[in-house]
Amino acid sequence: MAYCRGQPHWGAHLADDLERLVHLHDAYGIAAVIVEPVAGSTGILVPPIGYLQRLRELCDRYGILLIFDEVITAFGRVGAAFAAERFGVLPDILTTAKGLTNGVIPMGAVLVREGIYQALMQGPAEAVEFFHGYTYSGHPVAAAAGLATLSAYEEEGSFEQAKALEPRFEEALHSLRDEPHVIDIRNIGLMGGVELAPRAGEPGVRGFDVFRDCFEQGVVIRNGGDTLQFAPFLNSNNEELERTFDCVRNALRRLH
Numbered sequence: 565m566a567y568c569r570g571q572p573h574w575g576a577h578l579a580d581d582l583e584r585l586v587h588l589h590d591a592y593g594i595a596a597v598i599v600e601p602v603a604g605s606t607g608i609l610v611p612p613i614g615y616l617q618r619l620r621e622l623c624d625r626y627g628i629l630l631i632f633d634e635v636i637t638a639f640g641r642v643g644a645a646f647a648a649e650r651f652g653v654l655p656d657i658l659t660t661a662k663g664l665t666n667g668v669i670p671m672g673a674v675l676v677r678e679g680i681y682q683a684l685m686q687g688p689a690e691a692v693e694f695f696h697g698y699t700y701s702g703h704p705v706a707a708a709a710g711l712a713t714l715s716a717y718e719e720e721g722s723f724e725q726a727k728a729l730e731p732r733f734e735e736a737l738h739s740l741r742d743e744p745h746v747i748d749i750r751n752i753g754l755m756g757g758v759e760l761a762p763r764a765g766e767p768g769v770r771g772f773d774v775f776r777d778c779f780e781q782g783v784v785i786r787n788g789g790d791t792l793q794f795a796p797f798l799n800s801n802n803e804e805l806e807r808t809f810d811c812v813r814n815a816l817r818r819l820h
């Protein structure tokens with residue numbers, strides 16, 4: 565399924581591997597399954613159509629909690645508030661961070677279903693619920709940054725902006741298809757991966773060389789091994805996308 569645009573049609577059945585693990589270990593011993601709805605740092609791996617639905621069904625069947633790690637995918641990255649919304653699958657627990665404050669102030673948040681929330685609220689009235697002794701828990705500055713960011717997303721229509729930009733981003737990304745060393749391109753929302761053939765005996769070097777070349781041209785991309793990973797601003801414009809991909813194209817043509 566190389567050069568797939570959006571969700572691959574093939575691969576929903578790969579979720580059935582969970583059933584193999586259930587038979588191996590017994591469902592009773594498995595509390596939860598945690599997945600990134602779109603795997604980020606492992607190379608922008610987009611879930612095949614039906615894959616997350618299948619995981620949800622299996623978790624329901626065997627009484628296993630489904631956790632989505634949406635540290636990357638939440639808050640507009642996939643053109644919706646959450647990947648859960650984009651893919652139409654509701655997890656039991658959802659983790660977030662980066663986009664929660666637009667990354668300007670460190671903050672993470674965990675969203676849970678009502679039943680899980682209520683389970684945590686069962687303690688004695690005089691005890692703090694779900695207590696963690698972190699120095700910076702519930703920090704008012706982070707909370708203020710989070711609220712301001714959410715307001716900005718709403719006022720500027722950032723999630724809709726990201727959704728509207730997706731086709732243009734997809735075109736720009738896939739325009740690299742015939743450049744040297746490119747062996748696969750994957751994308752969903754404003755997440756994109758361009759995989760390069762590793763140089764013999766030196767995995768990761770080509771990816772890093774492109775990263776460095778782009779940096780020297782004034783554009784920051786990211787490489788995870790030999791996969792170039794793109795996550796442009798939700799409010800990027802066409803010129804910024806063009807400039808980014810021109811730099812990548814230049815870097816690829818200079819690569820050996």
Ligand SMILES: Cc1ncc(COP(=O)(O)O)c(C=O)c1O
Pocket residue numbers: 600604605633634635636661662672
């Ligand atoms: C998908 C995902 N989950 C979790 C983390 C770690 O998040 P934090 O640094 O907020 O603990 C990262 C960091 O990049 C991530 O990409």
